Amino acid sequence: MLIRRAAALTTANLHHHFRRYATAALLQELDTVPPQLTYLEGFPRPDPKYAETIHAIPRATSGKNIAAKERKAGRVPSIVFEQEDGQHGGNKRLISVQSNQIKKLVNHLGRSFFLSRIFDLEVVSEFGSDEIVEKVRVLPRNLHLHPATDAVLNVTFIRAPSSAWLKVNIPIVLRGDDVSPGLKKGSPLNLIKRTVEYLCPADIIPPYIDVDLSELDVGQKIVAGDLKVHPALKLLRSKDEAVCKITPSRVSDQKKSK
Template structure:
């Protein structure tokens, strides 16, 4: 019992600390120049090619049996949460979305890129009723579970993303410059340590990805999170000293082949 109370106390402290950090970033963002809360030149922007409204219908109840029925009908049981501290949500709305639409988006974008992109959701009384729209809301996908064997979407969690929201986002990394990297041109290889990095982002400027420039890296050199070039309004949640990638020497197998 004492251990449970201790763990609960630590969890409350962590939530309070995170909420305080989010409040600080919010205050800094509100005090910043207006252009800092808009997309700036030189930073990645979402590709309009994948702008798409996700259609949804209300779902009255949750549970395993309901989820099974929804999937058999070609729908994915989903939830829309209000955002509270950028990560945890409240005031949930139960919905179902079309499985083929979610699968198409995940296949085209990739799972990590799907989870770092804003979408409009249109909740209708039924999918074919364009005139009976119950709600339109901008959201960020928070989680998606895929079937291990088929990659079929099993459920999706969305979080509301109004302009004043600060959201915790796992932003994917896009590595560039491998063809001109001095270390890689010498026959070394890239050790990729991180595929995504956590940022607290104003909703209007969530980056679809972050460019990682390898063009000047030589053997033994590395990039850490603090080296990443991102929009100034983004707040790095992880340590800036955590490594992202490193140019390693020749693989052991390659060294044996050369003898």
């Protein structure tokens, strides 16, 4: 009896240690990015034209009244989270950024492109001061705009060190629509996804993904698994999920029925 109990305990301990080892190995795989990872030739990379440092000041408290005062003063109430599991996090810092700067970046880049780009964030004691409180790389996680005026209401950032893996909705950019056989026949393009979600190493987040329509004919589609991205990126959707499709037009349908 004692021998059987000892054997059972040993087996349980082995399973316990195996689970701990497997979990640790997985976390290590996701939390550690090899330093040699860089953008590859032929893949999109961020335009240095928009490599801008976002300036911010600390904000002591939160709430509707505080947020309203910040916006009235030309500032946007914001939060910086510690990157965790690619999306959530602790180590929260309340900040305010400049409305004009964020609005300019969103207008120049576009909302989806703004939310898929790494920025340097510099927090100073007050705007115009040289006293730096914190300087860190961040990824804009959420952007809330006023539904009527498109004024920036708030922004959420997450810290993006080189070791981070970040969930990012990468915008798609269509190419080859001028030579697509299906589009030249007059059939419409059904754009099903404007962004595709990937888990990305922070140092190689693509600004967009090229989607080539040049050989797409009527009834054909491009799925997420067809997209060409850096091999280190991990697709977070089904590879069979449709991105776009050329659907038969009513005119071509009527001709076929005749």
